[in-house]
């Protein structure tokens with residue numbers, strides 16, 4: 001049995017990791033940690049674990065993490081990199097934060113507006129989008145789990161990236177859990193419920209992540225990305241518009257690109273959030289609009305599963321040669 005830990009257990013992605021991992025046949029969650037709530041049972045905070053998983057929350061400890069086979073870091077950016085500095089040579093790391101997603105420290109510091117606490121380790125990290133980097137992930141000591149919006153956009157564009165001409169327009173909508181559990185201005189129930197708004201208009205932090213990954217296929221790609229906040233708990237729907245250099249059979253391109261990827265489904269009807277809620281699937285609908293000569297792609301994910309904790313477990317499965325679906329099927333969460 002693999003021994004794993006979850007650091008940041010009190011947050012939304014930490015909670016989701018535990019919900020999924022207690023059903024994983026090859027894994028024992030032997031360490032759960034957070035900054036606050038140490039000494040309390042996780043089931044005191046989340047009663048859904050009562051009688052199922054009653055372990056006590058421990059402090060964040062290098063020695064405890066070093067005793068494990070793998071650790072999931074479900075912490076804010078910069079906090080995560082500070083922990084990674086102390087443990088990267090002692091345990092396999094799957095980092096859910098943004099700290100190791102960009103290969104350039106300058107880009108990180110420009111977009112995140114903070115100094116990178118462990119810039120020398122950036123070269124040791126692999127971008128953990130399994131469908132694009134399966135082989136590199138197997139050997140990596142630090143897996144940088146992708147951002148939620150970035151997952152929905154990169155998967156939706158990778159099959160046609162080399163055909164793209166001009167700026168790609170991305171219009172994404174996310175449920176509120178994407179912002180984490182901590183109370184934040186503008187995220188109170190009465191602000192969000194029955195409301196809808198765009199945010200981060202002048203540049204969202206996921207833009208460089210999308211561009212870096214898509215430029216592996218086509219160095220000319222530039223992304224215009226506007227996120228929106230949906231009055232829902234979870235889910236991301238991205239609608240993407242692009243011009244192509246030449247007419248292509250897009251449906252065939254997508255089906256061929258993802259023919260070996262269980263968790264990406266190329267669908268024949270525009271998908272809804274209900275298709276994927278509580279699952280590790282990304283459903284993608286590509287459509288070439290002959291009238292205006294544009295490619296339109298619609299993708300949906302659950303931000304907390306394929307956009308975070310499910311994808312993190314998919315990465316663990318790849319690293320340790322488990323079936324990629326282990327712990328993620330059948331549907332782990334019933335809405």
Ligand SMILES: NC(=O)C1=CN([C@@H]2O[C@H](COP(=O)(O)OP(=O)(O)OC[C@H]3O[C@@H](n4cnc5c(N)ncnc54)[C@H](OP(=O)(O)O)[C@@H]3O)[C@@H](O)[C@H]2O)C=CC1
Nearest residue numbers: 008010011012013035036074075076096097178180181308
């Ligand atoms: N929510 C989502 O959909 C997605 C989130 N992510 C990323 O995953 C990471 C976790 O996100 P999420 O679970 O949503 O966040 P939450 O805000 O829900 O949880 C954050 C966790 O980090 C802990 N924490 C906060 N500040 C510190 C600190 N200074 N030192 C130690 N621990 C701290 C919190 O513990 P405490 O109880 O002590 O406050 C909590 O356990 C973030 O980097 C986020 O950007 C990535 C993809 C999607």
Ligand SMILES: CC(=O)N[C@@H](CCC(=O)OP(=O)(O)O)C(=O)O
Nearest residue numbers: 097098147148149174175178179
């Ligand atoms: C709805 C909402 O607020 N979503 C978050 C994205 C969540 C995410 O993926 O965050 P990291 O890249 O920091 O890991 C945001 O827009 O900042």
